[in-house]
Amino acid sequence: MPELDDLDRRIIACMQGDFPVCETPYAEVAVQLGIAEDELIGRLRALLERKVLTRFGPMYQVERMGGAFVLAALAVPEVDFESVCARVNAFPEVAHNYRREHVLNMWFVLATETQDGIAEAIAGIERATGLPVYAFPKEREYFVEMKLEVRQ
Amino acid sequence: MDEIDRALIFATQGGLPLEPRPYAAIAERVGISEQDVMARLQAMLADGVIRRIGAVPNHYAIGWTANGMTVWDVDDALVDTLGEQVGGLAFVTHCYRRPRALPAWPYNLFAMVHGASREECAVKAEEIRRLLGTACRTSDILYSTKILKKTGLRIGR
Known part of the structure; x- marks a missing residue:
């Protein structure tokens, strides 16, 4: 650190x-x-x-502009993880992407300017990776506030 | 949202200029006045198009090395009431209802927790479990092991 x-x-x-x-x-x-x-x-x-801060500026809410954010996941075979990751991250619609410990081991957020953009991005990622995309659009937001104090 | 707002988003989505008059620098790029840039940003803040202007830390780099996405299969009749309560817990940073993907994915409530260790996340997850009680059938915690990308929204020109 x-x-x-x-x-x-x-x-x-x-x-x-x-x-x-x-x-x-x-x-x-x-x-x-x-x-x-x-x-x-x-x-x-x-x-x-130093990447202690990942970004600094306005946080745009694409939904308020007619667009959409969707959480999505892939079950990536371990041996293909790096190449699949490169292909997924190459999509500008992928706003962030995390590796997680689960059969569904790649979790990313798609942000698009239009609702239709999500389906297009998902179809594009499925073509590029040959893997089915699990999409988890939010149905209800109960709370969001990402403010973390420095722990170290 | 008009073309100037779009141009403003395009000019700022990568970040604010690190110079004494950042809004003047953006104004020059977009071709409007500094006052117009500020007025439009204020309007977008008021409308919620901009959630806030600020910094996003890399949570690993500031000591929050464990990040757990807790997921819960909660009774549909109770999930909204309980979701509000889980979202109200001080340590939950994001809380959403999302569709299940049966049979592989039975969970409909997602709550993100952070800690300096997995043990700390597990204690927080246990608190959520107590709150959900018998309304929750099954659950899991997905720990993140790596940030693969974190750029935020990128619109095209």
Whole structure:
């Protein structure tokens, strides 16, 4: 795991909140953290380069734009895992993808701009991998809020 | 949503520019004013098109090395009431009802839990199990062992 100091932890906690929409938002956040604007920008750049942060920006809700998010899974034979993974990840509709311990060992989220895009992406992945895609569209959302404190 | 909103999404989906006036930098790329960029982003936040503007940590890198997707086969008559309660647990970060895929997949309730260890996730799963009680027939925890991709939404031009 990468080494993080106290300031990194405070920045990660702070940046999981609502980033301001104003002319100089980094300066505003830097004041809250008691550091200089250029230090905040430099730290953020380093955290992104080190992949401690996977992304920083607006989180778009494709459903609110007429599109769809669908969780899907594949049962990939172990020997083919890497090649199947490369083929699945090559689809721009695959927003994220996790390996999990189960017969269904590859779980990914499809994000498309239209409802029809999901079926097209699933058909494309089935053609590219030769494996059936299990689709688990959400029927109801009870809670979503991904904010995690730094544990280390 | 118009063409300018689309252009704005295209310009920001990879992330915000790391420079003192990020919205001015986006404005230059999209060909509108900084004030327009801010007004449109505010409107998309208000409409829920943008859930929030912020950072997504790699949870492995910040010490949350165990990630368990807990899945439950819950009585259809009770799943919505219980799903709200499971979603209300402080440690659950995502909670959804999804269709079963019988016979391979009997589960209709999904709740994500995180921990510094699998033991910690298992304790949390046990708390969910107690809450669901006899309404739950069978369950499983799928631990993730690797992030294979994490880019978020990508729209085309």
